[in-house]
Amino acid sequence: MIVRGWLNCNQVVLRAPGENLLIDSGYCTHREQTLELVARALHEEPLERLVNTHCHSDHMGGNAAVASVFGARVTIPEGEVKHVVPWTPQSVWMERFDQRADPFNFDDTLAPGDRFGGGGLTWEVHGAPGHDMDALQFFEPENRILISGDALWEDGMGFVWPEEGANPWIGAAREALDTIERLDPAVVIPGHGAPFTGVAAALAKVRGRLDAFEADPVKGARHVARVLFVFALLDRGSMRVEDVPAYVARFACYREISERFLGLDSNALAEWLLADLARAGAIDVSAGVARPTMPA
């Protein structure tokens, strides 16, 4: 288990002769570090296969590097094929969020109901929609280990897009959480943060948050804006405070969130983001420069 931060997802390395398997490849700008960490975890053994929980930039950004260096077969969720072939819409979509990923080729796909071998264990494939409608999670029933991706972390989950009224993303996220409850894992290996065992508490916390976001979409929209901006800071390392209004004006995701839910112009949005994140301890602002406080 390679626990990364909040720019790169975790890497799970499952080892057994002929069945060395990596779950998720991190963000593209940290590809060299990811390759080193994975090589160390493999103890110089080959990597047979790379499997993605979902095709967001922090989970598949290193796919191309991992495939070319280790020669691993690449497996993605079946539902993600439409998002990566052809690649052009993917790059358009990423531009909206100021995110990047190296284009990659995949060899095969997995869908809910499938099974695969990794690390000498048999993993069941289950749907994990919500944060990403086509995401998967992987469950090993004998030891009751769940690799949850961004469907459940110890203290939250990947953000769900805000919506007025009935929110299909929140509905789907609740389904994924119900699946986890039914599987009753003894341990969850999440896409971000350390593995954890207090699954009931994690489920209760995230369900409460989804209820709050559904009741108040503005709250959900603020959460998404915060997460996206911290991600951008983790990628860049820092941003000058005076550059933040132009930054949030440039990328469509902030404009969309602000126009639909927050009603702030780019100056007001920048001011709110910086003050709010600094108050929460997620960023440090000093000498006119904003920096994230969490590891990338």
Ligand SMILES: [Zn+2]
């Ligand atoms: Zn993620």
